[in-house]
Structure formats: structure tokens, C-alpha cells
Amino acid sequence: QVQLVESGGGLVQAGGSLRLSCAASGRTLSSYAMGWFRQVPGKEREFVAAINWSGGNTYYADSAKGRFTVSRDNAKNTVYLQMNSLKPEDTAVYYCAADRSHYRVTYYSGLYDYWGQGTQVTVSS
Numbered sequence: 342q343v344q345l346v347e348s349g350g351g352l353v354q355a356g357g358s359l360r361l362s363c364a365a366s367g368r369t370l371s372s373y374a375m376g377w378f379r380q381v382p383g384k385e386r387e388f389v390a391a392i393n394w395s396g397g398n399t400y401y402a403d404s405a406k407g408r409f410t411v412s413r414d415n416a417k418n419t420v421y422l423q424m425n426s427l428k429p430e431d432t433a434v435y436y437c438a439a440d441r442s443h444y445r446v447t448y449y450s451g452l453y454d455y456w457g458q459g460t461q462v463t464v465s466s
């Protein structure tokens with residue numbers, strides 16, 4: 342089992358940037374494909390980005406393409422989400438998740454096995 346802890350959220354003005362981190366413990370992160378999701382109160386959790394175990398394959402939601410970049414450092418057991426050109430509609434709690442099928446990159450939240458507790462991102466206009 343792996344434990345995930347997100348960090349790096351906060352308040353930023355529109356057009357600004359944030360880098361979220363997801364640190365893993367319990368097992369080596371290279372055993373998992375990873376995903377980032379976000380959720381606004383009253384709405385379903387939304388896929389943002391995913392990355393396979395090696396970092397060689399990534400997948401983005403249309404809303405994230407060209408602005409967000411997912412990456413990983415398996416030596417540090419950490420996955421990142423670099424978010425640029427942030428918009429007020431990016432405001433949400435952001436979660437990272439681990440998929441034991443380490444080669445797969447998927448938008449489907451039901452295929453992820455472990456989740457972090459989330460970190461709040463607020464973008465002001």
C-alpha cells in the first residue's frame with residue numbers, strides 16, 4: 342500500500358503559476374502510474390492529467406493541455422503538476438492518485454487504487 346500527500350496549493354492571481362507535489366511513502370512510486378484530479382464542492386471529481394510509471398507517457402484533459410505539465414521523479418518518490426496561466430475556473434481541491442497498473446494512463450478515477458487527501462488551489466480574478 343502507498344500513502345500519498347499533496348502539497349503546494351494556495352491562493353494565486355489569474356495568470357499565475359503553482360507547482361503541486363505529491364509525495365509517496367510506503368512503497369516506491371515507480372510501481373504506479375499516477376493521476377491528478379480536481380473537485381469543486383457539489384461537482385464530480387474531474388480528471389486533470391496522468392503519467393505512466395516511467396514518465397514516458399502522459400495524458401491531459403483538454404482544460405489542462407498547454408497550461409499544465411505532469412512529471413515525476415521516482416528517485417524522490419514524488420509526482421508534480423506544474424500549473425501555468427491559471428484561471429479562476431481552475432479553483433478546486435486537487436488530488437493525486439496511484440494506479441497499480443503502472444503502465445496505464447487513464448482519465449477514469451475508478452481505476453486508481455490510492456488517493457491523497459487533497460490540496461486547495463484558489464485562483465482569484
